[in-house]
Amino acid sequence: MTIAGVEPRNVATPADVGELAAAVRDLYADGKPFAFVGGGTELELGNAPRTLDTVVVTTACNRVIDYAPEDQTITVEAGMTVAAVCAVLAEHHQFLAFDVPDPDRTTIGGAIATNAYGRRRLRFGPIKDNIVGIAIVRPDGVVAHGGGKVVKNVAGFDIPKLMVGALGTLGAVVSATLRVHPRSEHGAAVALRNLTAAGVLRVCADIVEAALVPTSIVAFDDGGERYDCVVAFDGFRGGVDEQVRSMTGIAERLRCDASQPSPAELELLEARERSARCEAPWRVHLGAAPTKLAEFLARNDMAGIGRIYYPAIGSAILTANALSAATIERWRSDLDAGTVVVNAMPLAARGAIDAWGAPPPSWPIMRQLKANFDPKGLCNPGRFVGGI
Amino acid sequence: MAAVSDFIAIVGERNTITEGSELRTYEADGLPGFRVRPAVVVLPETTEQVAACVRLARALGMPIVPRGSGTGLSGGALPVEGCVVIGLSRMKAILEVDLPNRRMRVQPGVINLNISRHLAAAGYYYAPDPSSQSVCSIGGNVAENSGGAHCLKYGFTVNHAVGATIVTAEGDIVSVGAHGGEPDTLGYDLMGVFVGSEGLLGIVTEVLVRILRTPQATRTIFATFPTTDEAGAAVSSIISAGIVPAAIEMMDQLAIEAIVAATRVDWPLDVGAALLMDVDGVAAEVEHTADAAIAALRAAGAIEIRSPRDDGERALMWKGRKGAFAAMGRISPNYYVQDGVIPRKEIVAVLRDIARLASEAGLRVANVFHAGDGNLHPLILYDGRIPGQEALAERVGGEILKTCIRYGGSITGEHGVGFDKAAYMGDLFTEDDLATMQLVRCAFDRDVIFNPNKVFPTPRLCGDRPGIYHPHAAELAEVAGRG
Structure with missing residues (x-):
């Protein structure tokens, strides 16, 4: 196992949260740098750790602590996989809106630490909107909680939010109370084809104008400059049917080719989305206000670059077999008020490219936060934004 | 006073308040019963002025209490001795x-x-x-x-x-x-x-x-029940059926009585509880969801289910609900608002516990709250002219919070911890949890100049380790206070 190319000296697999906290406490006391790993699906994310003694694997901490279907919440240990949680929820016709590409391997803790994102974020919000409470093991081995078990709660600082996307640099998430959603009675999708980036954005604008409520909007490059855009709806049958009709009307007005894709076709597109997010040697995650991202995609040469584009969220994943540091740099200076994060790159490129780009203006506060949580700088050192 | 003229130099004389009835406005927020006179109030008009005021207060060693409209119910904007209140009401562009x-x-x-x-x-x-x-x-x-x-x-x-x-x-x-x-x-x-x-x-x-x-369609449904038991069960059955309304609000008999007295809504007075609910979204979806919700209400034992005749009546119903706290003045000289959260499935049990606590104390409690989220707002009615009643009301409020914690809930769903509930934080969080929150605070505000004495039960300055409390030099010099 390597983290962004760095191999640890040891791998620890604590059997439960108590053992995990004890292991961390010992590592911290001994001054040994460490990192946490869940299912290991995002080990390429971030910069190479400056130094690494031990990887602490969380997957043995995988119990359901409490499931309250009538409250639409579940509390689980963070080493449980997303698929395992969803299997428990399915018994009560509920699901977790964590859209990870590899749910059989991705753990809850890993999804939180990496701020996993996906198509249904449009409707159910980002991961941080779906966490109501958390337990962490701090870098010094202390167990601490934030939030609670109820869906509405403003007592104390929102520690759960702070752990989302922190890549385990403030400690390990060891359990979380998650908001879950009822499964829909019915789902359907409409595919609109041969659109430019501006055309995709126009579709989104018309969807908003019509006050439709899609679950997801995903645009796939068609191998060239254009996109095929899939808009999905879920809910009670009558509402879904009405929205599909409205969507067909929007397509007609925009004079674009639209149809309801077959299940096989949808499966194929989802497989493509998964592979782009898990397998491509270069994976670059763009984020910007929707109009700015559409303009960026329209003005930059995208020949040879795969695009999974979430237009209404303002997010896209660009994939390629080869990219240069100069291209990443150009994109970063071109994408106004946006983020260009290199989620994966070949080992040889790592020296020349910072995975995150320039830190934001609030970085001094982040650096202080890190210093307060991890005064010895032992927890996943150097992997995060600005060398944190 | 040198400090005042320095603040005037930043925000101007008309945006600086140092005395009189104007200053009294800033001695409290929406939390009744507490007043502290700030040293000075400034009402900056720009971000740069706010920054200059903070730098000046820091140089003078004055604590800073930020304030919006001052409607908060937990004392978040309650001044601390010797502080500058930075009010943001003039920044409204x-x-x-x-x-x-x-x-x-x-x-x-x-x-x-x-x-x-x-x-x-x-x-x-x-x-x-x-x-x-x-x-x-x-x-x-x-x-x-x-x-x-x-x-x-x-x-x-x-x-x-x-x-x-x-x-x-x-x-x-x-x-x-x-x-x-x-x-x-x-x-x-x-x-x-x-x-x-x-x-x-x-x-x-x-x-x-x-x-x-704005959603394509919104449907409002009003339903009455014999007691809060049936209304609470209706909420649980709607949520667990996977219906997601935009809002479900519950009012008990006392709350209905106050609202009817204060507004023109024609809600019946001879019921034990009512639910006010909005369903919104795509038109066809709304019809289906509303029908499913109505079926659940009926199955739970609703007496009457109705929808407003027009937008005017809908607005009036919501005005009644949103004005419920103020309406308490119609049925009681004083009231104490509580804000706690419980798991939604526990609504019936907790409302019974609240009724028992109230009757043991000899006080009335009205309930009007966000039932869909399990966010309770018991309003403890009392008469401040009767010696001891205010303290009794507060004590009942505290017992209600402890009940919420016992059921796995929280001490606040939306009003905040502020000054009012800092003492209860230790019931909800461990010492390590609170120390972790302090790590966050100290990353932003090392010297604890913003809103000292709020949220955390034991004031602790940055760098302190959990354990015995040692007063900071600033506190000994009476620059920073303790609650």
């Missing part, structure tokens, strides 16, 4: 509306409801709708992570305020969260932790909020 990206940039003094009013003609609105929305400010909403009736479906301020300009404890102007509408930001989610930080981490001077398209 709408700076930018970006409909294509559904974002809006506003100053902190903008009144919550004015955002939606500004957008109504274009068919958009701002979702968080605290009952005080016609007077509370967006800056205060950010500080408190304000909720409201429609949070059930749409989430709280933290889900809608995505970026901010803040003034730090050093007097620096810093952008946190999204500044251009990007969905995620690099590094730690400072905006996520800043929202709801109750004025302890900085002063917000600009907010970037998400705005939503």
